[in-house]
Amino acid sequence: MDRLVYTAMTGASHILEQQATASNNLANATTTGFRAQFDSFRAIPVIGGELPTRTFVVDSTVGANFTPGPLQPTGRALDVALQGAGWLVVEKPDGSEGLTRNGSLKLDENGVLQTQNGLNVLGEGGPITLPPGTPISIGKDGTISSIPSGSSPNSIQVIGRLKLANPPASNLVRGDDGLFKTKDGSTTDADPAVSVASDMLESSNVSVVDSMVTMINLGRQFEMQMKLITDAENNATKATQILTMG
Structure with missing residues (x-):
């Protein structure tokens, strides 16, 4: 159960970082010569004393779109x-x-x-x-x-x-x-x-339409991560009730 919560928590945390990047791009859609930012994330195993059965998300690359603007x-x-x-x-x-x-x-x-x-x-x-x-x-x-x-x-x-x-x-x-x-x-x-x-x-090379679509998709992904955490909490509550009855 803790693996599900940990994975969903780290995913939600970094989705918020991606939202901040998308918001910054939108804020600079009219900034002269601005280069759009982007984030890239990947999952890696948690290394510890036990087997690496858990993973978390890390920011592997933070870059920029170097395509010239109009x-x-x-x-x-x-x-x-x-x-x-x-x-x-x-x-x-x-x-x-x-x-x-x-x-x-x-x-x-x-x-x-x-x-x-x-x-x-x-x-x-x-x-x-x-x-x-x-x-x-x-x-x-x-x-x-x-x-x-x-x-x-x-x-x-x-x-x-x-x-x-x-x-x-x-x-x-x-x-x-x-x-x-x-x-x-x-x-x-x-x-x-x-x-x-x-x-x-x-002009800035930020696409306002693409940035808005990205923010909507990230919002849905964040809701999915929150739903996983809620499901994990409900499962833990039900398991506790069963153990208590036993």
């Missing part, structure tokens, strides 16, 4: 979207690198190129500083150019180049801040094959 034009010069695979590299508060697909950028009061959350966007030589009041354009390879004030339209000045990386998806993990990073925390190399589309942003 691109939306914005007409804003500081908006960039990555075409296909690749990441923008930003500088986190602790100095380490973070990877993001959210290309909604801005300039701080000192002209430093940043994300909307205030993280410095890294170029191939470090943070990028742009001259104030100067119109800029971002090329397909991430090159940032401008035309200095008073110069002819042909006097294009290259300011810097975005650091665009493309590490293997299997080597990436999502941090608590929503940014991705390499599993060992190492820095990434720039990949010249990564391209960007200017004046555009990438």
